Amino acid sequence: MSLTGRPLLALAATLTVVVGVATVVFWPRGGRLRPVTRTAGILLLEVLVVLTAGLEYNRREQFYPSWQALRGDTGTVAVTGEVRAGLLDGHALTGTLEWRPPGWGAWHLARAPRITVPADYANRPDVAFPVVLAFGGTPRRTTEAVTVTVEPTAATTATALLTLPAQLGRDLRVTAIDWDVRGSAPLAAAFVKAAPAGLAVLDQPDGALPPALKAPKTLKGLPT
Amino acid sequence: MNGLLWAALAAVFVFAVALAVFWNRLHWAWRSLLALGSVVSVVAAVGVQLNALTEAFPTATDAVPVSNNAGASQLFAVSVHGPASKLTLPMYVYLPAGYHDGTTRYPVIEAFHGVPGTPQYWAHKLNVKSTLDTEIASGRMAPTVVLFPQQTTNPTLDTECTNLKNGPQAETFLTADIPAYAKAHYRVRADRAGWGLAGYSAGAFCAINLTLRHPTQFAAGASLSGYASAGITIGDGSEHTTNNPFWRLKHLPQPASALWLGWAADDKQCSHDSRLLAAAAHKPLAVTTAVVAHGGHSSAVWRQMEAPAFDWLSAHLAGPQP
Numbered sequence: 001m002s003l004t005g006r007p008l009l010a011l012a013a014t015l016t017v018v019v020g021v022a023t024v025v026f027w028p029r030g031g032r033l034r035p036v037t038r039t040a041g042i043l044l045l046e047v048l049v050v051l052t053a054g055l056e057y058n059r060r061e062q063f064y065p066s067w068q069a070l071r072g073d074t075g076t077v078a079v080t081g082e083v084r085a086g087l088l089d090g091h092a093l094t095g096t097l098e099w100r101p102p103g104w105g106a107w108h109l110a111r112a113p114r115i116t117v118p119a120d121y122a123n124r125p126d127v128a129f130p131v132v133l134a135f136g137g138t139p140r141r142t143t144e145a146v147t148v149t150v151e152p153t154a155a156t157t158a159t160a161l162l163t164l165p166a167q168l169g170r171d172l173r174v175t176a177i178d179w180d181v182r183g184s185a186p187l188a189a190a191f192v193k194a195a196p197a198g199l200a201v202l203d204q205p206d207g208a209l210p211p212a213l214k215a216p217k218t219l220k221g222l223p224t
Numbered sequence: 225m226n227g228l229l230w231a232a233l234a235a236v237f238v239f240a241v242a243l244a245v246f247w248n249r250l251h252w253a254w255r256s257l258l259a260l261g262s263v264v265s266v267v268a269a270v271g272v273q274l275n276a277l278t279e280a281f282p283t284a285t286d287a288v289p290v291s292n293n294a295g296a297s298q299l300f301a302v303s304v305h306g307p308a309s310k311l312t313l314p315m316y317v318y319l320p321a322g323y324h325d326g327t328t329r330y331p332v333i334e335a336f337h338g339v340p341g342t343p344q345y346w347a348h349k350l351n352v353k354s355t356l357d358t359e360i361a362s363g364r365m366a367p368t369v370v371l372f373p374q375q376t377t378n379p380t381l382d383t384e385c386t387n388l389k390n391g392p393q394a395e396t397f398l399t400a401d402i403p404a405y406a407k408a409h410y411r412v413r414a415d416r417a418g419w420g421l422a423g424y425s426a427g428a429f430c431a432i433n434l435t436l437r438h439p440t441q442f443a444a445g446a447s448l449s450g451y452a453s454a455g456i457t458i459g460d461g462s463e464h465t466t467n468n469p470f471w472r473l474k475h476l477p478q479p480a481s482a483l484w485l486g487w488a489a490d491d492k493q494c495s496h497d498s499r500l501l502a503a504a505a506h507k508p509l510a511v512t513t514a515v516v517a518h519g520g521h522s523s524a525v526w527r528q529m530e531a532p533a534f535d536w537l538s539a540h541l542a543g544p545q546p
């Protein structure tokens with residue numbers, strides 16, 4: 001019988017009435033056991049009144065839509081994810097790396113993007129790092145971020161560069177949120193505008209990058 | 225079970241026995257008095273139990289224990305006087321492990337309670353301290369200062385974190401006074417990128433509404449079983465417009481902020497409202513959704529969502545500043 005259905009509510013209400021009537025009818029009877037039968041009648045009636053009111057309230061508000069919910073069974077677990085290893089993780093990533101992922105030719109850059117990773121990148125294999133994407137300038141190694149420096153040409157478009165985040169995510173352990181995109185070129189602003197919501201922010205102040213974290217816990221439904 | 229509930233149940237029993245035993249010897253006035261006592265004691269027992277479930281009126285024995293271990297995390301109560309809102313309300317403060325050792329400025333999350341409810345619900349029903357300790361220690365969440373403000377002057381007055389006309393200015397308290405207090409008393413980040421909001425039930429509405437209303441102050445918000453509308457009368461009609469997240473998403477430019485919307489599939493209203501909001505969101509607002517299979521509108525669901533929501537929030541806020 002459903003916790004929030006009419007049948008259960010009707011049953012509880014009917015029982016309440018029956019016990020109420022029985023308590024009144026048997027009030028003058030019961031002989032020597034009368035104090036016991038009366039007490040039992042009163043307590044049972046009180047329990048049923050509260051139960052019926054509770055069922056009706058829960059039926060209206062749907063706090064516990066099922067017996068399962070009432071038991072605290074959510075049919076769900078919070079699972080610990082894993083940061084996927086990057087294809088370049090095994091390589092020596094000291095200094096500046098010239099990065100030539102598949103399809104980088106479509107970006108029409110003046111030269112291959114240059115990448116630096118934090119010094120402890122290799123020592124934290126389960127962590128995804130934030131990203132600084134610089135349009136122009138000298139590659140700068142930071143302690144907390146993977147930096148990608150690109151030198152666009154007149155032929156480079158923001159749309160073409162939209163494949164860069166996925167390529168970087170395949171090759172290195174990086175986050176896909178709040179990339180700090182730097183550079184005064186209109187292309188930098190155009191890239192931020194064209195990127196999916198939440199991926200990139202133009203010229204964040206120093207130190208505003210998200211932290212390097214392990215994969216978050218996520219919700220996973222249990223097989224029923 | 226607490227002592228108060230046992231006392232109420234004992235009263236229920238005593239009145240029932242007294243009615244049964246003394247009925248025939250008593251004048252009708254005494255009979256009525258005993259019957260009234262019966263009813264009152266039952267109502268009291270129900271009230272005590274409902275209060276234990278919602279923590280709407282916490283008792284002194286519900287106080288959150290303070291850890292005295294120097295390096296460990298701490299959860300403790302303070303009283304915040306807000307000059308802007310002219311409200312003085314209690315707030316719980318979580319300081320992460322290692323807070324007292326360094327000079328780091330931490331990101332901040334303001335976490336809102338439901339209605340009826342109090343910050344104590346986070347501490348007791350949702351075990352928030354141990355969840356935060358675990359998520360931070362495991363590296364899934366950056367060390368963060370978490371604030372649990374009370375959102376109303378009176379547990380029976382539902383503010384939905386808005387400025388009620390001729391009532392408490394809850395929004396001003398939560399978005400002006402609390403940040404000012406936190407910046408004055410704790411080493412926290414002062415920038416928008418370092419501040420986020422969270423909440424369950426009515427508090428989830430607060431988190432969504434205030435994230436949308438104050439995009440220059442808060443970068444992200446997490447809603448655990450939230451609503452698309454306030455469900456109260458604010459007094460200026462804004463519950464239909466500027467204090468209505470769905471209306472905002474439909475009629476106003478959306479901010480470059482991030483929202484996490486979680487709900488239980490069998491929680492009809494929250495499921496409906498959260499989907500409505502997720503469908504109405506577009507760039508530059510980023511929405512992530514998460515669903516608990518079943519569990520309704522209950523603490524079991526929020527305990528399940530707690531760690532994923534805080535992990536997500538931390539990833540969307542700026543990290544601790546050395």
